[in-house]
Amino acid sequence: MWPFNRLSVFWKVFIWFWSSLILLVLVAMVTWMLVKDNINYYAADERMLAITQKIARILESDMYEERKRRAIRGLLRSFEPPRRQDPSNEFKLFRPFYLVDETMRDWRGGPIPNAAVGLLSQTQVEGRVAVYQDFVYIAGPMVTQQGQRYRLVVSQYVGRFKGRVLLHIAQSFSVWPLLAFLSASGVMCFMLAWTITRPIRQLQFSAHQVASGQALKAVDHIGNRRDEFFELAQDFDAMAQKMLSTVNSQKQMLSDVSHELRSPLTRMQIALGLLEKSISENEQRHFQQLLNDCELMEQMIAQILKLASLDRGQIFESEELVEFFDLIEHLIQDVQYEADRHNITIEVDNQTGQPSLRLLGYYGLLKSAIENCLRNAVKYSPQQSTVSLHIMQTQRHIKLLICDQGNGVKEEYLPRLFEPFFRTDEARTRELGGAGLGLAIARRAVMAHQGNITAQQRSDGKNGLCIVVELPLSRVRESS
Numbered sequence: 001m002w003p004f005n006r007l008s009v010f011w012k013v014f015i016w017f018w019s020s021l022i023l024l025v026l027v028a029m030v031t032w033m034l035v036k037d038n039i040n041y042y043a044a045d046e047r048m049l050a051i052t053q054k055i056a057r058i059l060e061s062d063m064y065e066e067r068k069r070r071a072i073r074g075l076l077r078s079f080e081p082p083r084r085q086d087p088s089n090e091f092k093l094f095r096p097f098y099l100v101d102e103t104m105r106d107w108r109g110g111p112i113p114n115a116a117v118g119l120l121s122q123t124q125v126e127g128r129v130a131v132y133q134d135f136v137y138i139a140g141p142m143v144t145q146q147g148q149r150y151r152l153v154v155s156q157y158v159g160r161f162k163g164r165v166l167l168h169i170a171q172s173f174s175v176w177p178l179l180a181f182l183s184a185s186g187v188m189c190f191m192l193a194w195t196i197t198r199p200i201r202q203l204q205f206s207a208h209q210v211a212s213g214q215a216l217k218a219v220d221h222i223g224n225r226r227d228e229f230f231e232l233a234q235d236f237d238a239m240a241q242k243m244l245s246t247v248n249s250q251k252q253m254l255s256d257v258s259h260e261l262r263s264p265l266t267r268m269q270i271a272l273g274l275l276e277k278s279i280s281e282n283e284q285r286h287f288q289q290l291l292n293d294c295e296l297m298e299q300m301i302a303q304i305l306k307l308a309s310l311d312r313g314q315i316f317e318s319e320e321l322v323e324f325f326d327l328i329e330h331l332i333q334d335v336q337y338e339a340d341r342h343n344i345t346i347e348v349d350n351q352t353g354q355p356s357l358r359l360l361g362y363y364g365l366l367k368s369a370i371e372n373c374l375r376n377a378v379k380y381s382p383q384q385s386t387v388s389l390h391i392m393q394t395q396r397h398i399k400l401l402i403c404d405q406g407n408g409v410k411e412e413y414l415p416r417l418f419e420p421f422f423r424t425d426e427a428r429t430r431e432l433g434g435a436g437l438g439l440a441i442a443r444r445a446v447m448a449h450q451g452n453i454t455a456q457q458r459s460d461g462k463n464g465l466c467i468v469v470e471l472p473l474s475r476v477r478e479s480s
Contacts, residue, residue, distance in 0.1 A: 014193035021185050037433045039115050041122065044129045044138050051075055052140030052154050055097060059143050059152070072096065079156040081134075094135075094157065099143060099150035107150055113137065116153050124152065134158060199229035203236060208243040210240045265301065269294050284393070304437065315448060317364050324398070325350070327367060328389065335374050344375075351392040359398070361449050361476045369445035369453070372438035373467040377404035380465070396473055397451075403458055403466040414455045418443040439467075449475060 034125035044052075058071050076096040100109040100120060106112055109235055119139050130137045140152035199222050206218035218233040218240075272290055279287050309316070332346050339346055359366070377387045387407040392399050409417065413424045420440040446453040451471040458464045 009191050010197040013196055014189050016206075017192055018186060018189040021189065022182075027353070039130050039132045040119050041119065042129055042131075042376055044127050048129065048138045048154075049127060049140075051224055052138055055154060055389075056141045056143050057058045057150050059099075059145065076154065079154070081157040092109055094155065096155060098153040098155070099145060100153055101148065101207070107145060107148075112153075113155070116155070119153065120151060131158075201228075203233060205238065206233075206240070210244070232333055249413070265297055267295060269298075300437070311444065315362060315365065317362050320361055322359045322361050322363050322366055324359050325355075325391075327363070328370070328400075331367065331371050331374055332389075334371070336377070339378050339387065340421055341379070342378070344381050345386045346378075347386055347388045348389060349390045351390060352398070354393075357398065357476065359449075359471060361471075362445075365445040366449055369442040370402075370469065372442045373453075373469065376404050376438060377406075377465075377467070380404055380406035382406065393473075398473065398476065400469040400471075401466050402469070403464055405462060405464040408457055408463050408465050409455065413455070414457075417455045418453065423454040442467075442469075446471070 004019070054075060055072055058075075060066050061068070063071070073096070079096055081094055085322050095110065098110075098112055098116060100112060100116070101107065104112060104117055104120065111137070113132070115135065116137045119125065119128060119130035125139045126141055128139050130139075134157060136156045136158050138154040138156065140154055141149050143152045171308040202221045203218055206216060206221060209216050218236045219230065222230055222233040272294065276287065328348065332348070336346065366385045374387070374389075381387055381404040387405075388401075388403045390399075390403070392401075409424055413422075416422050417424075418439045419436075421436040422440075423436050443453050446469055449471055451469065453470070454468045456466050456468060458466055
């Protein structure tokens with residue numbers, strides 16, 4: 001059953017309803033055939049014809065009558081009713097074969113079943129079969145007995161389950177009505193499955209839009225309906241509106257608080273500057289700590305305000321052609337001093353095969369995004385290790401991989417690395433500095449270029465983390 005579980009809801013609903021409908025029709029047909037009293041006619045198969053021909057040859061042979069009876073009884077032993085069957089009149093009157101003349105009389109003078117009479121009344125007699133209740137009657141060839149011609153009719157008990165009979169009746173059906181039924185039922189089940197799953201897909205689309213920060217109403221996409229799905233869409237809209245309102249109010253509050261903190265922070269920095277000349281040497285260490293804390297607060301406030309402006313879609317620079325390889329080279333030069341302090345080597349692997357690459361983008365945002373990723377890689381790499389940058393081109397993107405050789409990040413934390421203030425290890429983060437805003441800003445900056453940024457474990461068997469930045473090829477411009 002596991003492949004079925006991997007199907008979408010649409011195909012599950014479609015297959016279940018269609019299979020149920022077909023099974024219901026088949027059960028109804030079989031039940032009708034088993035309980036009805038009408039006589040069914042169809043063509044005999046090769047086995048039936050072979051038996052009737054053998055019996056005809058035996059009857060017309062020169063064997064003694066006793067040998068004929070034994071030979072025929074051996075051929076038709078499987079045709080007789082089981083002996084454990086209740087000895088009703090119907091089974092007492094059972095005869096394995098009949099020889100019927102033109103006046104519909106048996107040569108032995110016994111009664112002939114109505115089904116056999118109906119079979120012999122058909123336009124085409126030889127090679128035909130009549131089914132009535134628990135018995136099958138097979139019309140064989142003409143047989144000469146004592147100078148008179150008789151039609152051979154062989155009878156067979158089939159019981160309540162007529163598997164072979166049902167197969168013959170099914171084969172006698174025309175394929176066009178069957179195809180018409182399958183087509184009509186398939187279309188109906190398809191429409192039913194589509195009607196059920198369409199609002200689910202619309203709600204899924206609305207959920208994706210809300211997750212990407214867009215405000216829309218699911219009821220506008222659910223269609224002209226007033227059922228439970230419409231009520232679900234209304235509840236979804238109410239939930240999304242409440243969620244977006246809460247998130248926006250939190251962002252606004254964070255931005256407002258950051259603005260309000262700038263003024264007292266500026267006054268603190270001015271006061272510290274005035275006090276710098278009047279403090280003693282013993283107080284210098286504490287004074288320097290205050291300066292560092294103020295500088296850290298200023299950087300954090302600047303990052304928060306930058307993140308808030310990017311969330312609002314406010315970009316305070318114009319697009320320009322950015323020489324991508326030159327940008328990478330300048331960033332490496334800026335970060336090289338910090339890397340040299342820990343004996344960390346920065347390597348660049350250009351797999352594009354191009355000497356230059358020009359992108360249409362925001363230079364400051366692009367520089368900030370890649371710099372944050374590169375500084376993080378240096379920050380969390382051990383001493384005497386390597387930070388590698390791999391630049392490659394796919395069918396749709398320019399891809400930049402920034403890989404370190406640190407301890408890496410747990411798999412469940414990878415999607416959350418780009419959330420503001422998220423920390424995987426608070427002790428390590430405090431020791432190394434940072435407020436958990438760098439990758440969040442990098443994500444917004446890359447998204448402003450219609451790109452994507454993700455985190456993954458290294459795939460070369462080494463410890464460490466890789467940040468993958470993808471920028472669309474639509475932003476690449478020919479070098480002039």
